[in-house]
Amino acid sequence: MREHYDVLVVGAGPAGLAAAQAAASRGARVGLLDAQPRAGGQVWRHDVRLPAPRAARRAIDKLQGVEVLVRHSVVAAEPTALRVETPQDSRLLSFGALVLATGARELLLPFPGWTLPGVTGAGGLQALAKQGWPVAGKRVVIAGSGPLLLAAADTLRKHGAQVLGIFEQASADAVRSFAWQLRQWPARAWQAAGLRLRLAGVPYRFGSFVREAVGDDAVRGVEIETPRGVQHVECDLLAAGYGLVPNTELASLLGCALDDADTHPRVQVDSLLRTSVANVHAAGESCGIGGLAVARIEGAMAGLMAIGDTAAASAWMPQRDRERRFDALLARHFTLDPRLRTLADDQTPVCRCEDVRLGALAGFGDARAAKLATRCGMGACQGRICGAALAELGRFPRGAARPPVFPARLATLAGLATLPSDAYRGS
């Protein structure tokens, strides 16, 4: 089954929602794809117990003339079509223009005990709680880096969790300087102030990180390195995330150039959000971690570009440039402490899918060689977790994406025009 859309938008978070709305407002046939069961993405993820923020409700409810295709995972790409898999079947969706709004995922770093049940990402536990995961009355330690830790703490407390503390690896000076610089973005400063106020009773510690999680069948406690020595904290859940990394797999599959100047690649776009591939645009976190505001602006821009309205898209440029300046501020103040790269020992599993331990990777200089010899990155997540972690640890950069970009059913693969081995021979 092949269907045609003037514009296909991949990812129904704030950027994708804005893109779809902008494109549909001029009468284009627009499809908005997301692998999740509801639109909203991560930051606007539906909460089973709490009402959605007003902006999220507006963006989702006001969508008009957009076909929202939830539980649609893109598994492969052709020059003008995407092969998607749904829980029931597989479809080929062709497009005139494409907007990639694939967002970001958490950077999750290995440390002894990180594979224990009850150890999650920080945004990870926040997402799980919104899905109805039972956290009420649970003692939770939140650790890692970045403003997301506060947002996670806030959500978890609203769901009844007892947040024992937020352990930020960045120094107190760095976080103070970040808060001071935030005044250039008043909306963000207000939001941060509100969060801090709501979290007034929760210890927020700096220069501190989890060096080990302990437990047998599940986490029972954590060892936290602090400026005043090691502290042991008993807990039921550990939520540890070290910031975000752009999701670039689909862009890579489409042949879009990636900017890999930093440890984690991002989709390369020009000032009008055009990727290196004609008719493919990208918006939001996949182009660099900058937060909600820039995602919404870029989404609108990319949606307008996708229907050829360059003039209207250009009008957003000054605002977009201003918001994008936040990226550097974030990256500079939450730079990871080099000690975080030394926590995993030889026995720590790094590739969680295949149980490849860090010690097994000694001597490998690239992801492909390591994969062929050890199966590292060969499992179901396809290196999304270990690939980013190993890049952060300074071992080797992530390998290139190959189809299918998510595990797919055989019936889906049978529908591919070219087999992965043909399309990627020699890569």
Add this chain to the structure above:
Amino acid sequence: MSAVVRLVVNGHPVEVPAGASVAAAVAQVTLRFRRSVDGAPRAPLCGMGVCFECRVQVDGVAHVRACMTPASEGMQVVADA
């Protein structure tokens, strides 16, 4: 849609709020979602469909990501299958 969904996890009846994920239902019964290659217990890590640590069996279908799947009435879920 009723406010509560009833399903079965490893033989135990479970209730979750409408719209909740299978992961939320499994967590009421066990944190042992799957067993790793080396036999270690594993549970959700990323909460957003990326890590595949939450794979369980849903209505006879193996390797379903629990965090991406809405719980539905009468669903039969087997964790650590």
